[in-house]
Amino acid sequence: MGDTRVAAVDCGTNSIRLLIADVDGRGGLVDVVREMRVVRLGEGVDATGQFTTEAIARTRAALADYVEQMKSAGVQRVRMVATSATRDASNRDEFFAMTAELLGQVAAGAVAEVISGEEEAALSFRGAVGGLDPAQGPFAVTDLGGGSTEIVTADAAYSANIGCVRLTEHSLHSDPPTAVEIAEAEAFVAQRLSPAFEAVPLDGVRTWVGVAGTLTTIAALALGLDEYDPEAIHLSRHPLTEIETVCRELLAATRAERAVLGPMHAGRVDVIGGGSLVTLALAHQFSRRAGLTELVVSEHDILDGIALGITS
Numbered sequence: 001m002g003d004t005r006v007a008a009v010d011c012g013t014n015s016i017r018l019l020i021a022d023v024d025g026r027g028g029l030v031d032v033v034r035e036m037r038v039v040r041l042g043e044g045v046d047a048t049g050q051f052t053t054e055a056i057a058r059t060r061a062a063l064a065d066y067v068e069q070m071k072s073a074g075v076q077r078v079r080m081v082a083t084s085a086t087r088d089a090s091n092r093d094e095f096f097a098m099t100a101e102l103l104g105q106v107a108a109g110a111v112a113e114v115i116s117g118e119e120e121a122a123l124s125f126r127g128a129v130g131g132l133d134p135a136q137g138p139f140a141v142t143d144l145g146g147g148s149t150e151i152v153t154a155d156a157a158y159s160a161n162i163g164c165v166r167l168t169e170h171s172l173h174s175d176p177p178t179a180v181e182i183a184e185a186e187a188f189v190a191q192r193l194s195p196a197f198e199a200v201p202l203d204g205v206r207t208w209v210g211v212a213g214t215l216t217t218i219a220a221l222a223l224g225l226d227e228y229d230p231e232a233i234h235l236s237r238h239p240l241t242e243i244e245t246v247c248r249e250l251l252a253a254t255r256a257e258r259a260v261l262g263p264m265h266a267g268r269v270d271v272i273g274g275g276s277l278v279t280l281a282l283a284h285q286f287s288r289r290a291g292l293t294e295l296v297v298s299e300h301d302i303l304d305g306i307a308l309g310i311t312s
Helices: 053-073 084-088 092-103 117-129 164-171 179-199 213-222 240-252 255-259 272-290 302-310
Strands: 004-011 015-023 029-038 077-082 139-144 149-153 157-160 207-211 236-239 294-297
Touching: 004 053, 004 302, 015 053, 015 302, 029 053, 029 302, 053 092, 077 092, 077 302, 117 139, 117 149, 117 157, 117 207, 117 302, 139 213, 139 272, 149 179, 149 272, 157 179, 164 179, 164 272, 179 272, 207 213, 207 272, 213 236, 213 240, 213 272, 213 294, 236 240, 240 272, 240 294
Parallel strands: 004 077, 139 207, 207 294
Antiparallel strands: 004 015, 015 029, 139 149, 149 157, 236 294
């Protein structure tokens, strides 16, 4: 059986990402294009319950470019999933119409799918652990996004309504955040994550794997990189003490100070403090509940899970 060229698109609260890859008959995946744009689709959704016209326009522009890349690459099949923000927006039909118009240029009838938090978790798990030695398991994967955080093992999954954008909009308004704002944010994170750790037991977990932009950026800073380097970041291992140091430095920094950090994407500058607070809470729970002392960061995530599932 020959290779099938597929495209996976993940549209979250903060970013829209593309993976064009060849899937072989044995389930292997070879990257052709992997790209990310920060479009902040979920900007203000918590407060208004709707996508803004500007957010949809930003997302449309990025997706239109992705579609042109798919056509040029000869993509045969495409799947686009939309996650936290789209589950919450009352005017999501406008978003769906836009995606149908654009994706239909690649595959007739293609449209963005709103997936549940549980499916999001399962896809992230499949993508994240695919390159790891099974002997390092059992694994627990966390996907820390803009609007939600998924925690998943081989046996259980939970999607918590907390992420870097949602937390920043809810609690972190000063630059840098005040002690009062941080305390409020910590309480909000604990409230949202508590049910996750009741639903997903960590007993026996031997490896914690983190995916998505907040955690890969923190890993890049922990490695002391001058610029974002996916190859250096992928499967890098970080003591939790090191992760805590980076997170607290990011939380204390001003946006201007964050912006000049080499690996920092401009679209993460204002929300990485919120992501750092969620990361600190996760690290505390993995240490307390599973006795883990390090985090493995993977560049492979839900995009890889989507791509692998297109032909299966």
